[in-house]
Amino acid sequence: MCELPKRRFLPSVNPLRVVLAVLAVAVVAVGWLFPGLLSAIPIGAGLLTLVAAVLLPAVKEIEFGLSPGFKLSPALKDREAQLRSVFELQRGDLEYCAHLLSNNPDSARRLLEAAWSQAAAAWRGPVTPQLRVYVLCLLVRLIRKDELWAVHHAGPGQAPDAGLLAGLPIEQRIVVVLHEFANLTIVEVAGLTGRTTAEVTDELVSARALTAGPS
Amino acid sequence: MNRELRQQLLDEAAVRALEHPADLSMALGKGMTMVRRKFLAGSAVALALALALTAAFVAWRLAMVPPPPPALESITVTAAAQELRPTATIPLTATGHYGDGTSKRLLAGVEWASGNTGVATVSSAGVVTAVAKGSAELSATLDGVSGRLTLVVVGGDAATLASLRLDPESARLFPGGVLQLTAEGTFSDGSHGNLNASAQWSSGAPGTATVDGAGRVTAVAPGQTVISAAQEGKRGRATITVLAAPKPEITSLEVAPAQSTLKEGRTVRLDAVARYSDGSSAAVGNATWETLPAGSGIAEVDAAGLVAARRTGSVTVVATVPGAGGQLIQGQAAITVVPSVKSIKVSPAGPLQSEPGGSVQLSAVVLYSDGSTGSDVQWASSRPLIASVDVSGLVTGVKEGDAEITATADGVTGNPVTVLVRTSPD
Numbered sequence: 001m002c003e004l005p006k007r008r009f010l011p012s013v014n015p016l017r018v019v020l021a022v023l024a025v026a027v028v029a030v031g032w033l034f035p036g037l038l039s040a041i042p043i044g045a046g047l048l049t050l051v052a053a054v055l056l057p058a059v060k061e062i063e064f065g066l067s068p069g070f071k072l073s074p075a076l077k078d079r080e081a082q083l084r085s086v087f088e089l090q091r092g093d094l095e096y097c098a099h100l101l102s103n104n105p106d107s108a109r110r111l112l113e114a115a116w117s118q119a120a121a122a123w124r125g126p127v128t129p130q131l132r133v134y135v136l137c138l139l140v141r142l143i144r145k146d147e148l149w150a151v152h153h154a155g156p157g158q159a160p161d162a163g164l165l166a167g168l169p170i171e172q173r174i175v176v177v178l179h180e181f182a183n184l185t186i187v188e189v190a191g192l193t194g195r196t197t198a199e200v201t202d203e204l205v206s207a208r209a210l211t212a213g214p215s
Numbered sequence: 216m217n218r219e220l221r222q223q224l225l226d227e228a229a230v231r232a233l234e235h236p237a238d239l240s241m242a243l244g245k246g247m248t249m250v251r252r253k254f255l256a257g258s259a260v261a262l263a264l265a266l267a268l269t270a271a272f273v274a275w276r277l278a279m280v281p282p283p284p285p286a287l288e289s290i291t292v293t294a295a296a297q298e299l300r301p302t303a304t305i306p307l308t309a310t311g312h313y314g315d316g317t318s319k320r321l322l323a324g325v326e327w328a329s330g331n332t333g334v335a336t337v338s339s340a341g342v343v344t345a346v347a348k349g350s351a352e353l354s355a356t357l358d359g360v361s362g363r364l365t366l367v368v369v370g371g372d373a374a375t376l377a378s379l380r381l382d383p384e385s386a387r388l389f390p391g392g393v394l395q396l397t398a399e400g401t402f403s404d405g406s407h408g409n410l411n412a413s414a415q416w417s418s419g420a421p422g423t424a425t426v427d428g429a430g431r432v433t434a435v436a437p438g439q440t441v442i443s444a445a446q447e448g449k450r451g452r453a454t455i456t457v458l459a460a461p462k463p464e465i466t467s468l469e470v471a472p473a474q475s476t477l478k479e480g481r482t483v484r485l486d487a488v489a490r491y492s493d494g495s496s497a498a499v500g501n502a503t504w505e506t507l508p509a510g511s512g513i514a515e516v517d518a519a520g521l522v523a524a525r526r527t528g529s530v531t532v533v534a535t536v537p538g539a540g541g542q543l544i545q546g547q548a549a550i551t552v553v554p555s556v557k558s559i560k561v562s563p564a565g566p567l568q569s570e571p572g573g574s575v576q577l578s579a580v581v582l583y584s585d586g587s588t589g590s591d592v593q594w595a596s597s598r599p600l601i602a603s604v605d606v607s608g609l610v611t612g613v614k615e616g617d618a619e620i621t622a623t624a625d626g627v628t629g630n631p632v633t634v635l636v637r638t639s640p641d
Contacts, residue, residue, distance in 0.1 A: 032276055035283060039276055044269040051265040056258055063257075064250055072254065080247045087239055095232040100224060105231040113242040120246025121253070165224065180221065 001194045002137035004124045012058040024050035065125045082127040083120050090132045093182070097136065100177045101143045103166050104150075111146060115139040136182055137192045140174055168207055175203040285315035290362025292355050296401070298367045299335070299345035300408030304397065307341040309355035309362060326356045334368050345408075367406075374402040379410060379449035381430075381442065387456045388424070388434035396430040396453055398444040414444035414451075424455045463491035464539040468502070468546035470532065475548065477514070477524035478555040478625060479584050485520040485548055487534035502534040507547075514550050524552040527585055554583040559592060559629025561608075561622045566633035569602065569612035577608040579622035579629055592622040592629070602634045612636035 024046045031042030060066045066075035087094075094112060102108035115138040123131060147170045165173050171193075178189045179200075186204075190197045291310045299305065309321040327337040330352035337343045337353050345368040353364045382397045398410040411430045418426045423438035432442055434457040442453045467490045475483050487502035504516040513528035522532055533547045561579045569575050581589040594604040601616035610620055615636050622629040 028272070031272075036277065037273065040269060040273040043272045043276075044266070047265040047269050047272075048262070051261050056261060059257065059261075060254060064254055066250075066254070072251065076247050076251055079250070080243055083246070084239065084243055087243070091237070091239060092232075095237055096225060096228040098237070099228040099231040099235075105235040108231065109235040109237045112237045113239075116237070116239060116242035117245040117249070120243050121249035181225070 001192070002134055002141065003191075004122060004134065005128070005130065007062050008125060009058075009062060012061045017054050017058065021050060021054045024054065063124060065123065065127065079127075080120075083123070083131075086127050086129070086131055087116055087135075090135070094132070094135060094139070097177055097182050098139060098143075100165060100181055101139065101174060102146070107146055111139060111142040114142055133184070133188070133192065136178065136184075140178070140193060143174065144170065167210055172203045172207040175200050176207045179204060285313040285317065287311050287358050287360045288314050290321065290355050290357060290360055292353060292362040292364035294343065294364060294366070296405070296407040297365065298369050298404070298406035299343075300370075300400075300402070300406050301345050301347055301368060302412075303345045303399070303407050303409040304342055305399075305407060307337065307343055307353060307355070307364065309341065309357070311357065311360075321355070321357055324357055328354045328356070330354065335366050369404065369406045374404040374406065376410075376447040376449050377401050377403050379414070379444060379446060379451040381444055381451040381453040383453060385454040385456070386432075387458055388432070389458055390434050390436055390460050392434040392457075394432040394434075394455070396426070396432060396442060396444070398430055398446075398451055400446065400449070410444065410446050414446040417443050417445075419443070423457050463493040463495065465489045465499075465536060465544055466492050468499075468534060468536055468544045469496075470534050470546040470548035473548050474551075475522070476551045476553060477522070478553055479524050479526060480555055482521055482523045483550075485516070485522055485532060485534070487520065487536065487546060489536060489544075499536055502536050505533050505535075506550075507531040507533055513552050522550055524550070527552050527554055554585040554587060556581055556625040556627040557584050558582045559622050559624055559627055561620070561629040561632050564630060564632060565620075566635055567610070568635045568637055569610065570639050571612045571614050571636055574609055574611045575634060577604070577610055577620060577622070577632060579608060581624050589624075592624045595621050595623065597621070597631075601636050610634050 027042050027046030027049065031039045031044075031046060033039075034042060060075070065079060066072075067078050095108075098108040098112040099105055102111065115135050118138050119131060119135045123134065165176065168176065174193060175189055178184045178192065179186065184192065186197050186200050190200045193200070289312045291312065293308045293310065295305050307327070309325050310318055311321045312318045325341065327339060327341045329335050329337045329343070331349060332346070332351075334347055334349035334351035335343050335345050335353065341355065343353060343366060345366075348368050348370045350365055350367045353366055355362050378401045380399050380401075382399055386394050388394055396411075398414045400408045400410040402408060414430070416426045416428055416430055418424055418432075418440055419442070420438060420440035421435070423436055423440040424432050424434050424442065426432045426442045430444065432455055434455070437457050437459045439454065439456045442455055444451045469488045469490065471486045471488050472483075475485075477483055485504070486498045488496055489499045490496045502520070504518065504520050506514055506516055507530065511528065511530055512525055513530040514522050514524050514532070516522045516532050520534065529549065529551050531547050532550055533545055535543050535545045538544045559579050559581050561577055563577070567575045577594070579590060579592045579594075581592060583589065592608075594606060594608050596602055596604045596610070597619035598616060599618075600613055602610050602612050602618035602620065604610045604620050608622070612634070613636065615638055618634050618636070619631045620634055621631045
């Protein structure tokens with residue numbers, strides 16, 4: 001379904017971190033030779049160095065895509081700026097998709113904001129155009145949940161401002177929007193919705209009765 | 216999808232997006248807040264793990280590598296008295312004081328020395344002996360750290376004996392045991408002296424322990440006595456208890472005879488002989504007997520050690536007695552059972568006639584219990600003056616008369632053969 005980029009470890013291995021790791025392990029080993037509780041100082045210092053100067057920066061980079069460095073706030077700001085620029089570029093496209101997927105414009109807005117928020121929190125590594133597919137995936141997931149919630153609490157067809165696609169079942173509507181408006185291939189749509197390509201094709205064919213209209 | 220519919224849908228979506236614009240800044244802010252929280256939580260967990268790992272490492276290290284012993288900082292040498300009279304002997308005590316604030320008596324590895332051996336000598340065990348009047352500095356050294364004590368040996372002719380005590384004040388001995396007592400005198404000037412030679416020694420019960428003029432006690436028989444040493448009206452006492460000699464313990468067991476060869480049907484008595492811790496040995500009557508392999512049928516042994524040979528073969532007879540600690544002590548003997556003589560047939564059966572000087576050859580066939588045969592017999596003549604027989608069964612007539620020749624083996628006698636010695640009429 002919504003796949004994140006794989007973790008890339010090699011780029012985070014740089015000479016400085018290797019040297020720091022070796023030094024930290026050496027300090028731990030030297031601490032082993034110290035008598036009694038005095039050994040806690042070098043062992044603790046070595047392990048803390050290993051965690052604070054090697055492991056955490058690496059995790060920060062690999063897992064959160066933040067720039068290396070000890071200060072967190074500048075790294076978060078940089079990251080936010082990168083995400084903002086990409087989201088801004090994709091904003092119009094994603095807003096259309098959100099409103100096409102949801103009958104309720106307010107829900108569409110709210111769900112798109114939630115998708116952006118979750119994507120910003122979960123996206124791993126550098127910000128790439130692949131982020132758009134991930135946001136769309138999150139959006140579809142949220143739309144489905146919202147639809148289920150709406151059916152359970154208010155019943156279908158309760159949308160205040162139903163659009164032309166409101167007559168389609170939600171799964172057909174998702175397939176149509178992703179394929180026709182988000183320009184995803186059938187294979188991409190299948191991967192994103194967790195269905196087979198045959199099922200996606202069937203949904204498109206079924207939906208065509210409504211969407212084909214007079215040409 | 217047809218183009219008009221598509222455009223219519225896009226237009227609708229555009230209108231909605233315009234009327235309900237998404238707040239990207241707010242969404243991003245929420246997302247980055249979540250990133251911050253996740254990172255901080257992860258960092259806290261990582262740091263906590265690092266600290267826990269440090270504690271575990273240190274605990275492991277402390278458990279694996281014992282801390283080095285505290286350094287010895289000083290030594291204090293003490294004695295029951297610092298003024299002695301010549302020949303007096305007292306032990307010195309060395310107490311070590313360590314860097315961690317602890318102190319303990321030093322027993323092993325201490326090097327004792329006297330700065331003036333003409334005044335006092337000190338043994339490697341830290342026992343000082345006053346030699347002559349003067350002062351000597353005694354030292355105890357361990358690991359390069361030394362402690363010192365100045366000892367004064369006094370003449371003290373004017374001083375009077377203040378008290379007398381015996382060392383040790385009580386002891387336990389076995390009969391025949393010897394103990395050297397020391398009569399320690401304390402004089403009015405505070406000095407100590409050895410009074411072994413000058414004191415009058417006596418035993419309260421010489422039948423229990425005796426003491427010679429130098430304080431040497433010899434235990435005689437079980438009981439208790441008080442040994443006294445007296446000088447100048449002062450008396451020191453030591454209680455000597457003589458214990459009954461401990462019962463010797465069995466250290467090993469032997470079976471006598473260790474090897475036996477028996478004819479079938481014969482018996483032999485075996486004895487279990489115990490060797491004791493005091494070097495003595497004696498036959499024991501409480502041994503239990505058995506044959507190995509058990510139930511072979513070659514020989515049987517009864518509770519008294521009597522072995523009965525049943526059939527040919529070899530067997531081991533084992534005797535067992537309980538040791539002092541409850542363990543079993545065993546001894547063994549090898550028994551070999553050989554076939555017995557069943558019958559002897561002598562031929563020719565006779566009666567035979569021979570002239571004086573003539574001879575007749577007899578032969579004997581021995582039939583053994585296992586069916587085998589042999590010819591090993593002892594020949595005998597009932598009247599050797601009439602007819603003699605040699606070891607091969609050759610009978611020689613000596614003079615006229617009748618004699619009976621027999622062959623015997625293992626107590627079994629064959630058929631007797633009558634030999635008639637007659638002079639030929641020619």
